[in-house]
Amino acid sequence: MGKTLDFIDEALGDLDEGTSMLFITDSFTLEYTLTLIGFVALNFIRQGGGCIGVFTSLPFSLLFGDIKNRFSEEPLPLVEGSLKEGRIYYLDIVSDVDLQESLGGFDGVVRVTNDSDRILYEIDRSRERIKKAFPDIPIMVLYSNLSSSIIDFGSATVLKMFRRLTVKTKQRGDIILGLVNRDLHDSRVINTLIHFSDFVLELSSEERGGVKQPYIQVLKSPISEPKLAKIQRKHAYIITASAFQRIPAKASFFDKFKRSILLLEGGEVSVNNVEYLITPLNTYILLFKELENHLGQNEYRKLITKFVRTVGLRTVRFFKSEYGLDGDELLKEAVNYFLIRGWGRIIKMEGSLNSGRLKLYLLSALARNYGKSNHPVCVLGEGLFSGILEGVTGDNWTCREKKCMAMGYELCEFEAKVEK
Amino acid sequence: MKVRSTGIEFVDQTLGTLYDGLPMMFSADSATTYDAQRLGNLIALNILERGGACILIHENLPFSLALEGQLHFTTPEKRLALQKAVGEGRLYYLDVVLEDTTNKESEHSDCVKPVENDLNRIMYEILNAKSQIKKDFSDVPVLILQANISSLAVDFDPGSILRMIRKLILRVKRSGDLFLGILNRELHERKVVYSLTHLADYVLEFGIDVFSGKKQPYVSVTRVPFPNSVKRYYGKSAYEITGDDFYTLPSLPSSFEELKENLFYIELGDVIAYDTNYVITGMRTFVHLLMEIEEKLGKGEYTRIIKRVGSSVGSQIARSLSCRFQTSDEELFKSAVDYLSITGWGKFRVLEGNIKSGRIRVECLSVLAANYGESDYPVCVLEGGILQGILEELTSEHWTCEETKCIAKGDKKCRFELKLKK
Numbered sequence: 001m002g003k004t005l006d007f008i009d010e011a012l013g014d015l016d017e018g019t020s021m022l023f024i025t026d027s028f029t030l031e032y033t034l035t036l037i038g039f040v041a042l043n044f045i046r047q048g049g050g051c052i053g054v055f056t057s058l059p060f061s062l063l064f065g066d067i068k069n070r071f072s073e074e075p076l077p078l079v080e081g082s083l084k085e086g087r088i089y090y091l092d093i094v095s096d097v098d099l100q101e102s103l104g105g106f107d108g109v110v111r112v113t114n115d116s117d118r119i120l121y122e123i124d125r126s127r128e129r130i131k132k133a134f135p136d137i138p139i140m141v142l143y144s145n146l147s148s149s150i151i152d153f154g155s156a157t158v159l160k161m162f163r164r165l166t167v168k169t170k171q172r173g174d175i176i177l178g179l180v181n182r183d184l185h186d187s188r189v190i191n192t193l194i195h196f197s198d199f200v201l202e203l204s205s206e207e208r209g210g211v212k213q214p215y216i217q218v219l220k221s222p223i224s225e226p227k228l229a230k231i232q233r234k235h236a237y238i239i240t241a242s243a244f245q246r247i248p249a250k251a252s253f254f255d256k257f258k259r260s261i262l263l264l265e266g267g268e269v270s271v272n273n274v275e276y277l278i279t280p281l282n283t284y285i286l287l288f289k290e291l292e293n294h295l296g297q298n299e300y301r302k303l304i305t306k307f308v309r310t311v312g313l314r315t316v317r318f319f320k321s322e323y324g325l326d327g328d329e330l331l332k333e334a335v336n337y338f339l340i341r342g343w344g345r346i347i348k349m350e351g352s353l354n355s356g357r358l359k360l361y362l363l364s365a366l367a368r369n370y371g372k373s374n375h376p377v378c379v380l381g382e383g384l385f386s387g388i389l390e391g392v393t394g395d396n397w398t399c400r401e402k403k404c405m406a407m408g409y410e411l412c413e414f415e416a417k418v419e420k
Numbered sequence: 421m422k423v424r425s426t427g428i429e430f431v432d433q434t435l436g437t438l439y440d441g442l443p444m445m446f447s448a449d450s451a452t453t454y455d456a457q458r459l460g461n462l463i464a465l466n467i468l469e470r471g472g473a474c475i476l477i478h479e480n481l482p483f484s485l486a487l488e489g490q491l492h493f494t495t496p497e498k499r500l501a502l503q504k505a506v507g508e509g510r511l512y513y514l515d516v517v518l519e520d521t522t523n524k525e526s527e528h529s530d531c532v533k534p535v536e537n538d539l540n541r542i543m544y545e546i547l548n549a550k551s552q553i554k555k556d557f558s559d560v561p562v563l564i565l566q567a568n569i570s571s572l573a574v575d576f577d578p579g580s581i582l583r584m585i586r587k588l589i590l591r592v593k594r595s596g597d598l599f600l601g602i603l604n605r606e607l608h609e610r611k612v613v614y615s616l617t618h619l620a621d622y623v624l625e626f627g628i629d630v631f632s633g634k635k636q637p638y639v640s641v642t643r644v645p646f647p648n649s650v651k652r653y654y655g656k657s658a659y660e661i662t663g664d665d666f667y668t669l670p671s672l673p674s675s676f677e678e679l680k681e682n683l684f685y686i687e688l689g690d691v692i693a694y695d696t697n698y699v700i701t702g703m704r705t706f707v708h709l710l711m712e713i714e715e716k717l718g719k720g721e722y723t724r725i726i727k728r729v730g731s732s733v734g735s736q737i738a739r740s741l742s743c744r745f746q747t748s749d750e751e752l753f754k755s756a757v758d759y760l761s762i763t764g765w766g767k768f769r770v771l772e773g774n775i776k777s778g779r780i781r782v783e784c785l786s787v788l789a790a791n792y793g794e795s796d797y798p799v800c801v802l803e804g805g806i807l808q809g810i811l812e813e814l815t816s817e818h819w820t821c822e823e824t825k826c827i828a829k830g831d832k833k834c835r836f837e838l839k840l841k842k
Binding site for chain 2: 027028030031032035057058059061062065069070093094147148151152181183184185186208210211212213214215236237238239247249250251253254255258261263265266267268269274275276277278279280281282283284286287290291294295299303306307311339340341342343344345363364365369
């Protein structure tokens, strides 16, 4: 029928008619989950689907601002157009009879008094209207969020309501997506909601030492073993204005490294007989800013890239001789060796070593903490990547940072190519 | 007219824009409820100073006491702003009292109202106050500050309170106003606390941590409205509240075990401890970098620049420590020196002297010097700068630092002579 997001498609298979989906969140990850369902719904609408959104906490007057802040202005014409043509319906829950505001000429916006029967009735009515105008398109009912409705009507009423919705969804061949915040409810309520759903995704946070880490995990899927075991792994993720991307969880690698850190008698911090310095990132930022001010941008860049290039080369040689790695694996290990120590992480790579061209996308800790800049600041990354690439392939590579988070971009983007 | 910031840097950085229809919630424990209320009051006052309007609902603080300073505004400017806003009808103070208020008149002005402790009555008076404000100031945003939601828990069941707050927040969203609620989470069941915070788009948590037997209040951002548009904080930050400001400072660990225990990898690629980003670099690599820089700049320029970097680093260390531990400068200096000893710089100790005498001698087994190779001059410029920066931050006076012995020169230990500059 349609696609949602790559990683959900992988875990769900085809978005079959009659699928009921539940996204479970906790309080810390609620806003991430709202963004995720936004991506899913927008992709569904982009592919020509119809949508009925039940929004318990977002009045229509705030919808466009919310989309703009959460994503960008890009989806606005799509949403406006679909609301006007009646392909999507926005059920705006109101607490009382305060209905005098203008709806701005959007036929798809319906004010609904906050009553469970009324909400179900309006969902049915909106569906009929969509089907009348667009008989062949699939329809997604998006309920955001079930927890606020439980505050309003109690859990028994909402469970019955969700059950009715999922049964109707199956009968009619629609799709339903509900969101619930697990922190507010007894496990029985959450388990009942899971029981009604075909596909369940959980966004949760883990707290250690007061630090919260968001993760995502598939809890239930129509896909059977053994593939299911693979997709049910816990993943980290990043959200940008244009993408919700799942990335491998790496904290356990760092934890392993951390466990081996020792403080020796002489004040050395040592890991496997190598001495380390654990210093605030800001120490480097202060140093780099001073050098750039003093030397000028070009000289500063030359100095740092030259130095870090040799560091990259040395590291690759070590990995080659010690572990016998080569090619892509060597590249991956050498890059990770540096980044896992606080410099950031690679989100994706495009191109290949063989083609002599690579694009690297980096979430740079240095750029995020540098302050605003009108030019790229990750000189260190440029030197490091060119050194590592040279070590891996034996060719001379140049690497330039084209976009930088310090300039306001979502990610730092490096272009590397073999020097002819 | 729009008010787009709270005037509190920490809140503005973690919240982004103060957008129309924003509901906020501060969840505190019993020890930090006052702090959360003080921050809430500061935000309200800043909004009033910027021309906005406010409805303050206080369950435990009659207006007469609020004016006497119990709203914690210690600066005359803030009190003046409060009185001016009342005078202009931009501030309504709903003084929730336990008795019947049918025939009760306010002693202050029409903007200060005694309100009977009844949820429907409170809701009615909030809406009434808002329509009064909107009559004269139709285009200003109105902040509804419910300063002590938890006091209601004694008189009403949690379901009623939740429904009232939900209704209020829905109205705020619809009308494009602002809401800020403050609750003491220790008075409610966990589920109720989560339900209240679930209703808000921006949530701060206040609490107390204990480090080495000392209590340390912290603030942590537990929800932001649009996670990809602001800097996300994952951990807890120490904070200070003054009469007219609220700010956070990064904390520093006081032992190697504490550093190791609190050092975490965040999946976005950060290594952090107490909200400070750290990097872990091979000491040899770091020393080679310094040597490259020295070769490029020449000894004189290198010393000047690296000392300045060190001084900034030292100053930050001192600021972080003085925020965390309210103790004497001598103690703080010792803690700062200890901090260097747990992060890989080497083993530092104060050999003799003190701040009071204006002369201090510090000795260390510098790992940097040991990795430097042989030299005919002292090489620990960065550490010297750090020590100097710590002292200058603590005393607000100029100090000099000279490295008189250095391992790189063949001495057994490095030695720094720090003197107050006359």
